[in-house]
Amino acid sequence: MIVTWSAFGALAVGACLLAPLVGSTTIRLAAVFDRSRPFADNIDAQIFFVARLPRVLSAALVGSGLSVAGVVFQALLRNPLASPDTLGVSAGAALGAILAITFHLDFSLLGVSAVPLASFSGSIGALGIVYALSVVRRRGTSTTVLLLAGVTLTALLGAVVRFVQYVADFTETFQTVRWLMGSLDVAAYAPIGAALVPMTAAFAGFVTLPRALDLISVGSESAAARGVNVTQSERVALVSASLATGAAVSLGGPVSFVGIVVPHLVRLITGADHRLVLPASALFGAAFLIGCDLIARTALAPVELPVGIVTAIIGGPFFLWLLFRRG
Amino acid sequence: MLRADNVCFAYGKGPAIGPAKRPAKVGHYVPTDNELTNYARTDFVLTDVTFEVGRGQIVGLLGPNGSGKTTLLRILSGILRPASGRVALNGTEVGRLSHRELARQIAVVPQETHATFDFSVLDIVLMGRYPHLGAFELEGIADLEIAREALAATGTTAFESRQFATLSGGEKQRVVIASALAQASALLLLDEPTASLDLGYQFEIAALLGRLNRTRGTTMVVSTHDLNLAAALCSEVVLLKQGRVLAQGSTEEALTAANVRALYGIDADVGFHKRAGHLTVVPIGRSL
Incomplete structure (x- = not known):
């Protein structure tokens, strides 16, 4: 178990260190950490820390948050196709964030600023709707009902988003369109700090969950009979996953398919035990989105594509494969 | 060992008597549409159910669909709380025990178990160790030994590293029983354990339950539609009709x-x- 954790940890750290080296100007890692030159004279270090690292760290944070949220939704709803996107949770978060951006909401609560807060409200609202629908229709694990509810909700919330964009003024609309494609165009540390607060809270919740998720994924009633406090675990899981989705979306936009691709790839390597799947998905999710963003930055250089386009091109076929594999 | 005294239960529809208007849900159980319509008509799922299960006994719960067997098992296992009346395990009211304490003494075998993910058989059996481990504790060698012993007792050792999802219905049921054994509780509650199995597997599970009872002294409460299974296995039966006890006593007298x-x-x-x-x-x- 420790070996697996370390391997995934090394992968994530490696991605964080190596990805900023790649770009229009080539820089060397040795030069970046060359302490003999002052920072002001060290162009390599400036490019690394100022221009590229914030973007890479955002990718890491967004990738981890969405991946772990995917793991939690899949276990909780006993449905391998559940994820922040397929459930409409990302769409809810996106709507919240768009509203906050368009109407220049400027407040903060417990150190969390308006956009992440609005994004979290949107994600938990959307999740509440889908969850209530699926529970009312007998046990809530029917794939069809869940996915249809998610698709419908995504379409509905998308229409509201377009309405807001339509009535907003042109510059704001341009900004939000870029953002909605899932763009990691982050060039400062402040937004990362803002997303880090809810993300940390979410991960504090996730840490308590792995074993309970194992048992709940086999059946909530038998989990209760084995001593899991199912109601409490479900609450922690749903709130934490919504927080993580909200924080990720507020930072990088609704980057699609990460929450479904990463958990399944990780399970192929680690097996189903959530004590492995959960931390490994957090780390691999970070590395995965850093990698996708690297492709987005370099594929059509000097044009930087929104990373959401890359994840969708990888994730779409993957999702269809999953769907068919399950029969 | 286990006593139910005047247990009544309603799903919050209709006039409830007793201390709790809406029974507190311990586990997260959502009644099916079908159950809700049934209960809307009858109001009470269970009325004045009283019986006792002695140590080492196998007691059968018999009755038609909707007679309250599953609800009674949920109340016995502490997943649902009765609206009134009392369930006591070795003299302690079940509602006073924590989830973990309860799970160390009572294990439940549901009618069917589906694993969403690719858990191995050993993974499933090790889940039975949950109530014995701390929040962040990993299973140790002792837990592994207990799990292997449970696999041996149910004749499933050969499946140990297979994926649970690839097993047949009867094999799955044996593995779930092994998981319940790994829980090391003296009382086993089984909800129609043979309902979805063919004749061969029905007899296999019945033989397994009988053997566990004889060799380990495991006490069991088994709900079933199979009257012959009940006759073969149970020393006593409780017959439920529309949530009331129609008859109870030794199998010879009541059946x-x-x-x-x-x-x-x-x-x-x-x-x-x-x-x-x-x-x-x-x-x-x-x-x-």
Whole structure:
């Protein structure tokens, strides 16, 4: 178990260190950490820390948050196709964030600023709707009902988003369109700090969950009979996953398919035990989105594509494969 | 060992008596549409159910669909709280025990188990160790030994590293029973353990339960529609009809042709079968 954790940890750290080296100007890692030159004279270090690292760290944070949220939704709803996107949770978060951006909401609560807060409200609202629908229709694990509810909700919330964009003024609309494609165009540390607060809270919740998720994924009633406090675990899981989705979306936009691709790839390597799947998905999710963003930055250089386009091109076929594999 | 005294239960519809208007949900259980319509009509799922399960006994719960068997098992296992009345385990009220304490003493085998993800058989059995481990504790060698012993006791050792999802219905049920054994609780509650199995597997599970009872002294409460299984396995039966006890007592006394007619509206021959070595019920047709 420790070996697996370390391997995934090394992968994530490696991605964080190596990805900023790649770009229009080539820089060397040795030069970046060359302490003999002052920072002001060290162009390599400036490019690394100022221009590229914030973007890479955002990718890491967004990738981890969405991946772990995917793991939690899949276990909780006993449905391998559940994820922040397929459930409409990302769409809810996106709507919240768009509203906050368009109407220049400027407040903060417990150190969390308006956009992440609005994004979290949107994600938990959307999740509440889908969850209530699926529970009312007998046990809530029917794939069809869940996915249809998610698709419908995504379409509905998308229409509201377009309405807001339509009535907003042109510059704001341009900004939000870029953002909605899932763009990691982050060039400062402040937004990362803002997303880090809810993300940390979410991960504090996730840490308590792995074993309970194992048992709940086999059946909530038998989990209760084995001593899991199912109601409490479900609450922690749903709130934490919504927080993580909200924080990720507020930072990088609704980057699609990460929450479904990463958990399944990780399970192929680690097996189903959530004590492995959960931390490994957090780390691999970070590395995965850093990698996708690297492709987005370099594929059509000097044009930087929104990373959401890359994840969708990888994730779409993957999702269809999953769907068919399950029969 | 386990006592139910005047247990009543309603799903919050209709006039509830007793201390709790809406029974507190311990586990997260959502009644099916079908159950809700049934309960809307009858209000009470269970009324004044009283019985006792002695250590080492196998007690059968019999009754038609919707008679309250599953609800009664959920109340016995502490997943649901009764609206009134009391369930006591070795003298302690079940509602006073924490989830973990309860799980160390009572294990539940559901009718069917589906694993969403690719858990191995050993993974599933090790889940039975949950109530014995701390929040962040990993299973140790002792837990692994207990799990392997449970696999051996249920004849599933050969499946250990197979994926649970690839097993047949009967094999899955044996593994779930192994998981319940790994929980190391003295009382096993089984909800229609053979309902979705073919005849061969039905007998296999029945033989397994009988063997566990004889060799380990495991106490069991088994709900079933299979009257012959109950006759072969149970020393006592409780017959439920519309949430009330129609008859209870030793299997010989309570499992009679008259009671079968009253329960199911079926005319049946009930008699001791020499080759089987227990009572057998042969349904003849609908009684008029």
